[in-house]
Amino acid sequence: MRVWAKSGVAFNGVIAVVVGLGCALFALMAGLAWPAIVATSVALAGIAWLMTIRQDIRRHFVVKHPFPDEWHEILNRSVSFYRKLDEPAKRRFERDVQIFLGEQRIYGVEGQEVPIETKLLVAASAATLSHGRPDWEWGRTRDIVVYPKAFNDEYDVADGAKIAGMVQEHGPILFSDRDLKYGYQRSADGYNVGLHELAHVVDLEDGRADGIPGDLNWMAAMPWTDRIHKDLTNKHGRHLKRLLGNYAYTNEAEFFAVSVEAFFERPKKLEQRDPELYRLLSHYFNVDPRTGRVIEPVD
Ligand SMILES: [Zn+2]
The missing domain is CATH 3.40.390.10 (Collagenase (Catalytic Domain))
Structure with a gap:
């Protein structure tokens, strides 16, 4: 069992970038201003990345506990x-x-x-x-x-x-x-x-x-x-x-x-x-x- 999946962090990062770019495209089509497009895309990409590595993060904290x-x-x-x-x-x-x-x-x-x-x-x-x-x-x-x-x-x-x-x-x-x-x-x-x-x-x-x-x-x-x-x-x-x-x-x-x-x-x-x-x-x-x-x- 790995705390951090071997290729997961990078792979999930790629997924997050794709989500971010997708959001940027939608925001652009919806006519949002550039600062709003960037902020929305970065925020959603970050949420997507955290969602995909949440098991790894949970494990990271589980194994931080001293072994009784x-x-x-x-x-x-x-x-x-x-x-x-x-x-x-x-x-x-x-x-x-x-x-x-x-x-x-x-x-x-x-x-x-x-x-x-x-x-x-x-x-x-x-x-x-x-x-x-x-x-x-x-x-x-x-x-x-x-x-x-x-x-x-x-x-x-x-x-x-x-x-x-x-x-x-x-x-x-x-x-x-x-x-x-x-x-x-x-x-x-x-x-x-x-x-x-x-x-x-x-x-x-x-x-x-x-x-x-x-x-x-x-x-x-x-x-x-x-x-x-x-x-x-x-x-x-x-x-x-x-x-x-x-x-x-x-x-x-x-x-x-x-x-x-x-x-x-x-x-x-x-x-x-x-x-x-x-x-x-x-x-x-x-x-x-x-x-x-x-x-x-x-x-
Ligand atoms: Zn048996």
Whole structure:
């Protein structure tokens, strides 16, 4: 997540100039005097520019806030990926957490209060997935709804309920608070609901739950199609299946989401058992999950 969009400020400046020139033309046709034409055009161009960069400005002020000590403690205690980072990378991760929390709507089911630890773990999941990809933007059309624990198909928290998280195709992201925390308590078992559900969001970026990151163009997606087909049809052997578990083999989308969990939590094992899948994931996320270092430098 970038505070200032990479080419946005200049691009939006061009839009503002076009708006200004358009206004000048109208004012000229309306017969206004030159001082009025200039003043109106400059004012409207300025408003247009501010409107187009308002998200950047908002982010600028959000990240100006000092990162609270309590948040530091929670990230240090619970997020192993964060602990691996060097100091500049930690600051960038914290900034991403601030931006995510500043822009996303996270609320508890039936009006229940969501603890800050839970919000931070959701934001940390997002910051982990986008750490090597600063141009990735988490959409703001989905609400994030937190249930106290697992729920069933009727969205009830009832005995025997097993759903720990869910992303509805065009709807909200649902999390079980208990499972979210459990995923972060055990950071090397390949189970992390936060990463899993947000991996689904990455997959769904293009509207298709096909197990391929939705922002890849068709050429970049080709090796993914091939790899996922081979893995789902179990051509790659039982070793990977033992690592990922049967649930990964439900369909392409679950295969991707579970692979992302394994990539960040059990990278060495994933690399041993399926180097090609590991390479695709590390290339896409642009990060070495063993060290937290980005592969291609980000600015
Ligand atoms: Zn899933």
